[in-house]
Amino acid sequence: MASEQQPMTIIKxxxxxxxxxxxxxxxxxxxxxxxxxxxxxxxxxxxxxxxxSTWYGQWGVVLRQALVTGVLVxxxxxxxxxxxxxxxxxxxxxxxxxxxxxxxxxYITFTLFESFNVDPYLSVFVTIPALxxxxxxxxxxxxxxxxxxxxxxxxxxxxxxxxFIENAxxxxxxxxxxxxxLSYARDEFSLGPITLDFPLRVFGTTVTLEKLAAFxxxxxxxxxxxxxxxxxxxxxxxxxxxxxxxxxxxxGIDIDRISMITFGIGTACVGAAAALVLPFLQVDxxxxxxxxxxxxxxxxxxxxxxxxxxxxxxxxxGLTQELWVVLPVVLPFPFPSSTKLLSVFIVFVLxxxxxxxxxxxKK
Amino acid sequence: xxxxxxxIPRDFRYLIALGVVLAIVPLLLNQFLxxxxxxxxxxxxxxxxWNIMGGYAGQFSFGHxxxxxxxxxxxxxxxxxxxxxxxLGMLVGAAFAALFxxxxxxxxxxxxxxxxxxxxxxxxxxxxxxxxxxxLEIVNTSVGIHIPPVGGDSWSKMQFENTPEYYFYxxxxxxxxxxxxTIIITRSKIGYxxxxxxxxxxxxxxxxxxxLRYKIYAVMISAAMAAIGGSFFIQFFLFVxxxxxxxxxxxxxxxxxxxxxxxxxxxxxxxxxxxxxxxAEFTRSFVRTPPSFLSFIEGRAGVDVMIFGVxxxxxxxxxxxxVAGIAPRLWRRxxxxxxxxxxxxxxxxx
Numbered sequence: 001m002a003s004e005q006q007p008m009t010i011i012k013x014x015x016x017x018x019x020x021x022x023x024x025x026x027x028x029x030x031x032x033x034x035x036x037x038x039x040x041x042x043x044x045x046x047x048x049x050x051x052x053s054t055w056y057g058q059w060g061v062v063l064r065q066a067l068v069t070g071v072l073v074x075x076x077x078x079x080x081x082x083x084x085x086x087x088x089x090x091x092x093x094x095x096x097x098x099x100x101x102x103x104x105x106x107y108i109t110f111t112l113f114e115s116f117n118v119d120p121y122l123s124v125f126v127t128i129p130a131l132x133x134x135x136x137x138x139x140x141x142x143x144x145x146x147x148x149x150x151x152x153x154x155x156x157x158x159x160x161x162x163x164f165i166e167n168a169x170x171x172x173x174x175x176x177x178x179x180x181x182l183s184y185a186r187d188e189f190s191l192g193p194i195t196l197d198f199p200l201r202v203f204g205t206t207v208t209l210e211k212l213a214a215f216x217x218x219x220x221x222x223x224x225x226x227x228x229x230x231x232x233x234x235x236x237x238x239x240x241x242x243x244x245x246x247x248x249x250x251x252g253i254d255i256d257r258i259s260m261i262t263f264g265i266g267t268a269c270v271g272a273a274a275a276l277v278l279p280f281l282q283v284d285x286x287x288x289x290x291x292x293x294x295x296x297x298x299x300x301x302x303x304x305x306x307x308x309x310x311x312x313x314x315x316x317x318g319l320t321q322e323l324w325v326v327l328p329v330v331l332p333f334p335f336p337s338s339t340k341l342l343s344v345f346i347v348f349v350l351x352x353x354x355x356x357x358x359x360x361x362k363k
Numbered sequence: 364x365x366x367x368x369x370x371i372p373r374d375f376r377y378l379i380a381l382g383v384v385l386a387i388v389p390l391l392l393n394q395f396l397x398x399x400x401x402x403x404x405x406x407x408x409x410x411x412x413w414n415i416m417g418g419y420a421g422q423f424s425f426g427h428x429x430x431x432x433x434x435x436x437x438x439x440x441x442x443x444x445x446x447x448x449x450x451l452g453m454l455v456g457a458a459f460a461a462l463f464x465x466x467x468x469x470x471x472x473x474x475x476x477x478x479x480x481x482x483x484x485x486x487x488x489x490x491x492x493x494x495x496x497x498x499l500e501i502v503n504t505s506v507g508i509h510i511p512p513v514g515g516d517s518w519s520k521m522q523f524e525n526t527p528e529y530y531f532y533x534x535x536x537x538x539x540x541x542x543x544x545t546i547i548i549t550r551s552k553i554g555y556x557x558x559x560x561x562x563x564x565x566x567x568x569x570x571x572x573x574x575l576r577y578k579i580y581a582v583m584i585s586a587a588m589a590a591i592g593g594s595f596f597i598q599f600f601l602f603v604x605x606x607x608x609x610x611x612x613x614x615x616x617x618x619x620x621x622x623x624x625x626x627x628x629x630x631x632x633x634x635x636x637x638x639x640x641x642x643a644e645f646t647r648s649f650v651r652t653p654p655s656f657l658s659f660i661e662g663r664a665g666v667d668v669m670i671f672g673v674x675x676x677x678x679x680x681x682x683x684x685x686v687a688g689i690a691p692r693l694w695r696r697x698x699x700x701x702x703x704x705x706x707x708x709x710x711x712x713x
Contacts, residue, residue: 094479142676149683151478152423156622156679159615164672167665175664285665293490296483304479342494345487352484353474 019230025308032359059330065205066322072211074318075218076273078311080291081298082225083269089242089305090262093143093154099292100165101267105131105274106283107173113180113278120180121213124275131271132264139263144256162292169285179282185209210280221272222311225265229307238262242305290341294321297348303358312359320347374546374629378539381633385535389528395648397527403640404534405596410620410632411541412588417618418627419545419554420581421561423478426485427589427617429467429492430460432608434590435597436502442520443508449521453594457587464586468579477564486614493609507604510597521598530599537595538633541588545629548584557581561627589617623678625687634686638678646670 056063084098105127112118112126142161146153185208189196200207229235240248241258249255273291281287298317302309324343328335351359368376385404392400409431417423437459438452447455471484497505516523523529548554556577559567568574597603606612621627624635646667682689 094483142680145680146683149679150626152482152618152622152626153679153683155425155482156619157676160672160675160679162672163675164669167668167672170665171663171669300480300483336498338498339494342491345491345494348487349484349491352476352480352487353470356474356476356480 061204062326066326068205070319070322072215074315075215078314079218079273081295081310083266084295085299085310087266096158097161099288100162102270102274102291103288105271106278109275109278110178120275124272127271127275128268132268135264135267139260166285177282177284214276297344301351309358389531399644401531403636404538406640407633407636408538408541409592409617412585413617414621414632416581416585420557423482424485425482426489426614428609428613429489430586430589431593431613433460435593435603435608438594439508439603448519449598456594457590460586460590461583464582468582472575472578493605496605510601625685628687631687
């Protein structure tokens with residue numbers, strides 16, 4: 001019979017393990033990785049020739065230590081920058097209060113430790129929601145009313161906010177640097193058959209418990225954030241808003257709500273980072289500024305709005321900073337010593353000039 | 364006389380009036396108010412310099428401290444190490460700053476930086492200069508340079524310990540010249556090119572404007588003026604170090620005035636400075652000696668900047684186009700409101 005209906009076959013689009021753009025980014029990463037391997041191979045051959053191998057024998061440990069520290073610290077930079085890049089991607093504002101909010105998180109961690117003896121790694125359960133709520137309040141109160149104003153206004157609003165927060169902290173906590181130290185930082189831990197004796201010794205380098213923990217937690221949180229963005233409805237709405245605001249609004253996404261939540265998630269990232277860095281840093285009212293500047297650089301390096309790029313950018317900046325500091329020592333020719341921050345700006349300007357779309361971005 | 368005056372274009376008439384006011388003002392002020400007035404005029408001058416590049420040509424600078432600091436350090440080093448008068452040092456500093464502006468402008472624009480990216484690049488350049496100057500021997504690293512006081516008034520050394528009014532007249536003259544340059548720019552071809560670039564760069568280029576060249580001109584003019592402001596302030600303050608010269612506070616302070624007053628308007632920077640600078644000075648002195656019921660904030664470092672931050676946020680939320688942008692709108696609303704009143708009266712009468 002004519003009315004006999006064929007069951008319609010629904011052709012499901014082939015859903016890979018990862019979305020297409022992520023796959024492309026990973027492929028690009030792989031290509032860079034291969035290039036890196038070639039360079040490593042060349043360096044390796046060079047190392048086996050006389051003069052250089054003597055040099056490496058002398059300074060290898062210093063270099064390896066810089067590499068290890070760079071990667072460990074870089075992951076936290078990545079976490080901070082992820083918050084910033086997320087906010088930029090959706091709200092298109094450069095948030096100058098990001099560093100000041102990090103400082104707020106650090107003082108929360110400090111206070112919890114001092115007054116209630118809360119372990120800093122447990123205080124993330126306070127700092128993340130606290131900064132999330134603070135972010136939402138800030139967005140509602142300050143950013144949202146100016147959403148249709150010229151672009152530089154939002155920048156100035158966040159600047160005014162940063163001034164306010166920094167000086168409020170100055171009034172509340174004075175300029176005295178505060179720090180916390182973990183009682184178990186030099187203990188032995190046995191995980192089944194393996195015993196970890198902190199600080200760990202790996203290939204002649206030292207890995208402290210504080211930095212290793214920061215690294216692991218930062219990667220973990222990055223993974224969680226990435227999962228939220230890629231797999232949940234909320235994440236999809238955030239990505240849709242970042243890609244095309246009007247389109248997202250047309251399919252029924254509440255842009256105002258998404259902007260608010262994104263700002264909250266962005267500041268929650270620094271809440272997490274604050275708790276992770278305090279055990280090996282100290283906090284004063286302007287402690288977040290250095291992070292703020294590095295985070296800007298990382299955001300541009302990774303491509304504005306690109307979360308995966310932020311992590312990779314963070315690692316690159318971490319490595320750059322640490323290597324920059326040891327260069328005057330290890331190089332066989334004179335090299336002016338200067339602060340870590342200068343290397344960050346040099347990388348920044350080079351990236352702005354040659355790859356303003358970021359390392360993972362398409363031309 | 365009045366007939367002659369009326370033939371002068373309006374902005375120039377305002378400028379003459381401003382000159383007269385500025386000439387009288389110091390005679391009416393005490394020591395404290397005079398220092399507030401000097402700060403105000405000085406920030407208005409810096410804001411005017413920023414306005415040419417950020418306001419008229421639309422190239423948002425977030426690193427004006429780079430130019431300011433070059434001027435500050437050039438005149439100071441020339442004076443302290445070589446005994447060269449700051450008046451000459453100022454011009455050398457302006458030339459260096461313009462050259463620096465040429466270099467970074469050329470690089471940035473050649474690589475197609477605009478908007479956020481250009482702002483961040485200027486920020487990076489200022490910060491790089493700050494970090495390098497903390498290591499540089501010629502500027503005495505992070506220790507900074509003291510300008511030895513001559514102990515009295517000296518026009519050649521630009522120091523007026525006995526009659527600080529002269530500081531006011533010097534910076535007032537600079538402001539008048541700066542505003543004069545701005546007015547000239549707005550009335551000439553170069554100003555129309557600037558504004559064409561700001562409104563739509565591609566269209567301007569399509570109509571034959573050499574956008575690269577004119578953007579660089581804007582940066583250079585702005586840079587030279589900012590450098591002169593830097594030289595002046597260090598002569599007034601008699602001390603310079605990397606964060607005073609290249610600090611973020613300078614970059615922010617410079618752009619706040621025109622943005623609060625009105626970006627890309629002749630009088631915006633002045634209006635912004637008249638609003639913000641006294642505000643900053645008065646909150647500072649208020650915190651130093653608060654009324655008795657607020658005595659707990661006395662001398663607490665940071666309270667004044669907190670208040671400043673809040674007021675800044677409030678101004679930007681409620682006057683997004685600057686005070687110069689909102690004032691005419693309020694005026695119009697007031698007038699239309701009156702018209703409506705008149706009309707309703709008429710209908711009632713009918």
